[in-house]
Amino acid sequence: MDEMSTVSERSTNTGRQSNGRGTAGWVTAAALAVVLGFWAGHEFWPEKSSRVLPNTVAPGGGATVPGQASPLGILLAENSIADIAEQTSKSVVNIDTRTSIAIPDSPFQMGSPFGGFEFFFGRQMQPFEEQAPRRFETQGTGSGLIVRQDGYILTNNHVVRNATDIKVTLADKRVFSGKIVGRDAFTDLALVKIDTTNLPVAKMGSSKALRPGDWAIAIGSPLGLDHTVTLGIISALGRSLGDMKSNVELIQTDAAINPGNSGGPLLNIKGEVVGINTAVRSDAQNIGFSIPVDVASEVTNGLLTRGRVARPYVGVYMQDLDPKLARSLGLPPNAQGVIVSRVGPDSPAEQSGLVQGDLIQRVDGQTVTASKDLQKLVRTHKPGDTLNLLVSRGGLLKAVPVKVGDYPGDGNREE
Secondary structure, eight states: OHHHHHHHHHHHHHHHHHHHHHTTHHHHHHHHHHHHHHHHHHHHHHEEEEEEEEOOOOSSSBOOOOOOHHHHHHHHTHHHHHHHHHGGGGGEEEEEEEEEEEEEOOSSSSTTTTTTHHHHHHTOOSSSOOOOOOEEEEEEEEEEEEEETEEEEEEEEETTTSEEEEEOTTTOOOOOOOOEEETTTTTEEEEOSOOOOOOOOOBOOSTTTOOOOOOEEEEEOGGTTTTTEEEEEEEEEEETTSSSOOOOEEEEEEEETTTTTOOOOOEOOOOOOOOOOEOOTSSSSSOEEEEHHHHHHHHHHHHTTTTSOOEEOOOOOEEEOOHHHHHHHTOOTTOOEEEEEEEETTTTHHHHHTTTTTTEEEEEEEEEEESHHHHHHTTSSOOOEEEEEEEEETEEEEEEEEEOOEESSSOOOOO
């Protein structure tokens, strides 16, 4: 009989004896229960266990490492979230802005939000002389991330857009005046410069290997509460928000993000930046969005080296094809592709001969069934590359090569 069986039998016997011998048996049973409790605690819940869990993985990922506990146990039991936050917070800044807004004195003044008399009668009829609008100052707050030790800070474009004054507060409470040195409205990113050196730079990671369920840590200044740390997970990838003026597929996270977090970092469990927090659903809870760090790094490099971001440009307005639209255009119900609803004037698309009503079915040999498919393929090219389109026009297939252009803007365009 093994030791466990013996202990069990003794406990049972003690219980039987207690019925006729008073409290002595209960005391013995209680003592044995305490002993069993200490034994079980040591075996299954040791305070600092040296036991090895099966199939454990190295903290950095990869092969099994004999003799090491699981990474989850290491990371959470040793309070590494606080360690990550303490280290990364040094490179997170608070950004306060002031913006001057012009408001007309009269709702009937030309250029007012109501359109003035020109809204009702046209531009020729203007009964009042134009008056200088009143100006009001608004204040805003956001976050930023130090990306170079000589004072370059990455933040959201909407944090500093139209700001007349930018105040940057470092983690050590030093305050500097900031200046916008580049911004990109398409990705909602901007670069701010402050006049100092030897700043702690954030550790940049990659967003390519992210998976839903990965840990996510957000640091920023929600509602002006600087260097707030929140913890969650990556909820989803590749999110597209139609009401945002951004062409980026965003990271969704349930790490708490609020107004003021914009421009702050989203970190992985290694303390690496994997995203730049940019938006939150105001009609929901714990649904926030971040710009992937790979996009942010590309934009940062473009703003630092050229002052703008080179962006591939074709110049077509597209509409997804559905059975109803296919019938109205005389196309078969099973037709696939993207309809060209309009061609931009003097665009690469116009120069290549694309016209309204063309059905784009293939790009570089790959089938496209939605506008986003075409957008993704265009973004894999650089200005000057050639896109080879297969287009259906009047029931006939036509090959149309399009030379990709560079978007004719400075990256600051708001629409």
